[in-house]
Every structure is written in C-alpha cells, then in structure tokens.
Amino acid sequence: MSNIKLATSLFSYAYEWNSGKYTLEDVIAETRKRGLGTGLEIIGFQSLRGFPYISNETEKEVKNLLDKYEFEPVALDANIDVGIKRHQKMTTDETVEYIKPQILAAQKLGFPILRVQTTAPAEVYQKLVPFAEKANVIMGVELHTPYSVDHPSVIKMLEMFKEIDTHVLGFVPDMGTCMRAIPDALLTSFKASGVTDEMIEATKEIWHKDISTPQKFGELAEKVGVMGATPPQIGRLNMAFSMNGRQPIESWKEIMPYVVHIHGKFYGFDENGDEPSIDYEKIFKVFNEGGYNGYISSEYEGSAFTDEFDAFDMVEMQHILFKKILKDLT
Amino acid sequence: MGPLDKYILKDDALEATKNGFQLKFQSHWYRALPLSCMDFNLKINGKEIDKNTFKIKANGNEYRYDELPELDKEWLFVLDRGILEVEQPLEKGKEYEVEFKYDLYIPYILAGSQAVPLLASSVAYKNLICQ
Structure with a gap:
C-alpha cells in the first residue's frame, strides 16, 4: 500500500487562465468537480495579484476556496528572480531579502511548503533557515532539468542540507528531469x-x-x-534538450530523505492512457520503496507548446493513470 | 513563441487618444513579470515606431522607454494589460497592420555560459481597427 497523495498544480491551466475567462474559484471548482486530488498547489505570481504581498482580502479568499472545495494547501510556488534587473544579477543578500516576503506569503495562506528554485545557491537557503523556521515554512528546492541529482549545484545543496539540522530544507523533484523520450506532442508542435x-x-x-x-x-x-x-x-x-532530462529514475534514491513534494510533469498520453515520455509506473515504485508519503502534483506542460487539448481533460487523464498505478502498488 | 501568444493583442488593443494612439498588450508568460523584464518593438503598417517615443503604462503609472530596465517593482499581472502610448495620430475606425514584438527576459531561468535571463520573444501580427 502506498501513502503517496495526489494534488493538482494550477500551473497546468496556464492557457485557460491567461484567457481571462476563469476566476480563481472557477479553476479550483472545476478541479474539485473532476476529483483531481486532495491537494492543491498555487503559483504565487500566476494566481495572486500583488504577490508576494498578500492582503487580508486575498488571504480570506484563498482560505475560503480551499475550505469550500476541500483542498489541502500543499505548496505555494515562489520564483527566485535573480535576473530581475536584466543586466545585473542579485547579490546573495538581495536574493535572501527577495525570498522572505514569499515565505511570509506561504505562512499567511497556510501552505506548509514554499517551492523555491535553483537560481539561488545553497548559501541563500542556508541564510534563510532561521527565518523559515520562525515562519514554519519548508523551502522545497525544485530539481528541474538540467538540475538532476548529479548537478554540481545540487550536490552542494545536498551537502548543506546534511550539515544543518532543520526541518525547513527539502527538495521538490520535477519528473521532467527523468524522462524516457522526447514527448511526441512537443515534437509535433515543432x-x-x-x-x-x-x-x-x-x-x-x-x-x-x-x-x-x-x-x-x-x-x-x-x-x-x-x-x-x-x-x-x-x-x-x-x-x-532544455525541457527534457534523462536522469535515471533510481537516482532519486540519493536524495529521498529530503524529498518534501513532487512535480508530476506531463506532456500527453498514448491510446492506453499512458505517458509515453515519462515512466510513472517506475517513478511511483521508486518513491514508494523510498518511503515517500507526501504529495505529487499534476503539472501539465501543454501551455508551452500546444493549445490542442483542454488542460482540465489532460490533468484528469493523468489522475486516472496515477490512481491505476497507486492501486497496483503493493 | 507559444500558445499564450494569442492573448497578446485583443481585438480592442489599438485605440486613438488625444495626442496619438495607444496599444494595450497582455503578457505571453504564465506568471507576472515586472517591466524591467520586458522590451518592445512596434510597427504600424510596416513602419517602425521610434522606441524613444514610447510611453509605457502599467497599473496607472507612466514611464519612459529608457526607464524600463530599472522598473523591477512595477509588476504586470498576467490578466492585466500594459499600455504603449505613442504621439502619432491614427484615424479612429481605420484598420491598421500591427506588428508587435514582445520580448520577455525570464528572470528565474538563466541560460548560456554567461547565465543571462532566458529571452522569450514573441511577435503578434494583427490587423486592428483603431477604436
């Protein structure tokens, strides 16, 4: 029996969201109606006007929606915009200050995990540990291709995690890092x-x-x-090459104790409902055997290359696949 | 460059103003970015408009083109539109061929050996009736 739980990231609906035809309630309500998991992941800069500053009104709205549609807040996604001034990169201390309000946003909205990114080095997250501990927010560093477990920055990050005794540092592996093929849907779009x-x-x-x-x-x-x-x-x-990584799935074992959340990236399905470019059967097996019992969020990548499919349908297909895999896991 | 490009220029994007015209644009990225991450090129009926004559408006604030790279605190939310204002008269009700190149420098994806923000460039071509 597996304890891995299913969630949906609102990133999946980028094409629908940018059309302006949906409110935040519309996308959350549709996700519930289709039964797409018990957890919800929100990208701050996508869904919340004024992010990272959260007004009391926004706090009330988000909490009400999570409550009304019975979603557990799983992860709030921050962005680590070190190149925000285009010609001059943020210093370590500037990056630390840039992340603080995003930690507070997660705290205010009740999200236990703030997804952060590898654009900041280990030193930045090390400096933020006391602040994140005080807010009781876990900083989950996303491992998105090309940041596989053998990437020098990731090795350094892991070394730092091992040195510090805290519960607020972890990894969020993205399954686009360990693919078995370039997605046909992506190739067709070219x-x-x-x-x-x-x-x-x-x-x-x-x-x-x-x-x-x-x-x-x-x-x-x-x-x-x-x-x-x-x-x-x-x-x-x-x-x-830049979107599709080839890290072996087994390599996630090297960081397993630090995995706090997973991004279930996907591109499309074959006629059997399987994802031909990402071996989810094996992924679930490896994380289950590793004792992982957190969430995996559906993250449909379609908005980057095709408008052929409805994102709600696509997320639903992934949940059907995930439920089937979970049922067969022993 | 992708499916979100279709939202850049809506049918009512071109509008005559007292002193010229304005073009309302929406981002082609999935998340809000500040004006410091943006650059624009605009051609009307094939003729390029001098960028230094652009006035850029977001959230009710107005800036000169050369101020753009410093505007890292002026965010454009993905569902809001920014405005390019140009002091060049266009005729209300007339159709114009608009070519709008909208560059986004993605601040959290650093590319190449120099680790510079990834350039996501989109061009919207549209025949628009000046409102």
Missing part, C-alpha cells in the same frame, strides 16, 4: 514552424546520447543546419 520529420529524427537521436546539453545544442545545430533548418527552427528543437 512542425508548425516548418521543422521536418528528418530534423525531428536527428533531434531524437542526439537526445539519447550521453553528452552534455551544450554539446547537444552544438551537434544539433550542425546536423539540422545541413538539412536546411533556420535559426528559429533550431531554437525550437533546442527546447527538446
């Missing part, structure tokens, strides 16, 4: 910009190679350049 089947085949082939991402960019530019690909087309194809 065709709209004139990319040919031949170029797609070359991209797939290079993706499977055990070389660094910059090396892949180089090899791709050379190979598809000969086929007549234009710079914008090469730019689109590069997305296949």
Whole structure:
C-alpha cells in the first residue's frame, strides 16, 4: 500500500487562465468537480495579484476556496528572480531579502511548503533557515532539468542540507528531469514552424546520447543546419534538450530523505492512457520503496507548446493513470 | 513563441487618444513579470515606431522607454494589460497592420555560459481597427 497523495498544480491551466475567462474559484471548482486530488498547489505570481504581498482580502479568499472545495494547501510556488534587473544579477543578500516576503506569503495562506528554485545557491537557503523556521515554512528546492541529482549545484545543496539540522530544507523533484523520450506532442508542435520529420529524427537521436546539453545544442545545430533548418527552427528543437532530462529514475534514491513534494510533469498520453515520455509506473515504485508519503502534483506542460487539448481533460487523464498505478502498488 | 501568444493583442488593443494612439498588450508568460523584464518593438503598417517615443503604462503609472530596465517593482499581472502610448495620430475606425514584438527576459531561468535571463520573444501580427 502506498501513502503517496495526489494534488493538482494550477500551473497546468496556464492557457485557460491567461484567457481571462476563469476566476480563481472557477479553476479550483472545476478541479474539485473532476476529483483531481486532495491537494492543491498555487503559483504565487500566476494566481495572486500583488504577490508576494498578500492582503487580508486575498488571504480570506484563498482560505475560503480551499475550505469550500476541500483542498489541502500543499505548496505555494515562489520564483527566485535573480535576473530581475536584466543586466545585473542579485547579490546573495538581495536574493535572501527577495525570498522572505514569499515565505511570509506561504505562512499567511497556510501552505506548509514554499517551492523555491535553483537560481539561488545553497548559501541563500542556508541564510534563510532561521527565518523559515520562525515562519514554519519548508523551502522545497525544485530539481528541474538540467538540475538532476548529479548537478554540481545540487550536490552542494545536498551537502548543506546534511550539515544543518532543520526541518525547513527539502527538495521538490520535477519528473521532467527523468524522462524516457522526447514527448511526441512537443515534437509535433515543432512542425508548425516548418521543422521536418528528418530534423525531428536527428533531434531524437542526439537526445539519447550521453553528452552534455551544450554539446547537444552544438551537434544539433550542425546536423539540422545541413538539412536546411533556420535559426528559429533550431531554437525550437533546442527546447527538446532544455525541457527534457534523462536522469535515471533510481537516482532519486540519493536524495529521498529530503524529498518534501513532487512535480508530476506531463506532456500527453498514448491510446492506453499512458505517458509515453515519462515512466510513472517506475517513478511511483521508486518513491514508494523510498518511503515517500507526501504529495505529487499534476503539472501539465501543454501551455508551452500546444493549445490542442483542454488542460482540465489532460490533468484528469493523468489522475486516472496515477490512481491505476497507486492501486497496483503493493 | 507559444500558445499564450494569442492573448497578446485583443481585438480592442489599438485605440486613438488625444495626442496619438495607444496599444494595450497582455503578457505571453504564465506568471507576472515586472517591466524591467520586458522590451518592445512596434510597427504600424510596416513602419517602425521610434522606441524613444514610447510611453509605457502599467497599473496607472507612466514611464519612459529608457526607464524600463530599472522598473523591477512595477509588476504586470498576467490578466492585466500594459499600455504603449505613442504621439502619432491614427484615424479612429481605420484598420491598421500591427506588428508587435514582445520580448520577455525570464528572470528565474538563466541560460548560456554567461547565465543571462532566458529571452522569450514573441511577435503578434494583427490587423486592428483603431477604436
């Protein structure tokens, strides 16, 4: 029996949300109506005007909605915008100060975890430990491709976690880090910009190679350049390398005790309802055996490349798949 | 560059003003970004407008084009529209060919060996009737 619980991240509905046709209540109500988990994840800068500053009115609204539609607040997503001034990066201390109001936002809204990002180094999170402890908010560092467990920044982060005795530091692995294929839906979307089947085949082939991402960019530019690909087309194809990581699923075992939440990234489904690019059966097995008993949030990536599918339908399909996998887990 | 591009210019985006015209635009990213992360190019009927004549408005505040990179506290929420104002008269009721290039420098995704904000660039082409 597994104790892994299901949640939905409102990130999934970016295409619907940006249309302006939905209120926050509409998206949460629809998520409940379709039974898409017991937990909810919200991206502060996506859903809440004025974020990271939370007015008493916003606090009341969010808490009422969670209560009305019976969702457990799982994670609030912060953004670590170190390049906000474009030409000059934030210093360590500026980054610390930038994150503090976002920790307070999670505290005010009752979210136990604040998703943070690898754009800040270990030192920043180390400095924030006393502040986060006081607020009782866990800083969950998202491991999004290319930040797999063997990335130097992640290794440094893990070393720091091990040195400090606190409950407010953890990892949020994103399943786009450990994929088994480039999603067909993503590759198909490239065709709209004139990319040919031949170029797609070359991209797939290079993706499977055990070389660094910059090396892949180089090899791709050379190979598809000969086929007549234009710079914008090469730019689109590069997305296949920057969005889809190839870390082995078993490698998550190395950080298992520090996993506080999981992002269930997905792109699409085959005719059997399986996600051909991400092996969720194996993912659930590895985390279950590792003793993980937190949430996994559905994170539909569609808004980045296609408007062909309804995001609510897509999240529902992922929950059907997850429930089936959970049922079979022993 | 993606499906969210379709929201950049709505049908009522172009509007005549007392001294010229204004263009109302919505972001093509999924989350709010401040004006410091944005850049714009605008062509009307194929003719490029001098950026230094832009006035940029967000949340009721008004700025010059050269102020943009410093505006890291002026957020544009994803469901709100920003405004580019230009002192060049356009005719109300007339259709114009608008080409609006909207660059976003994503502040939490650092790319390349120099680790600079990722450039997400979109171009919206639309024939709009000046309101």
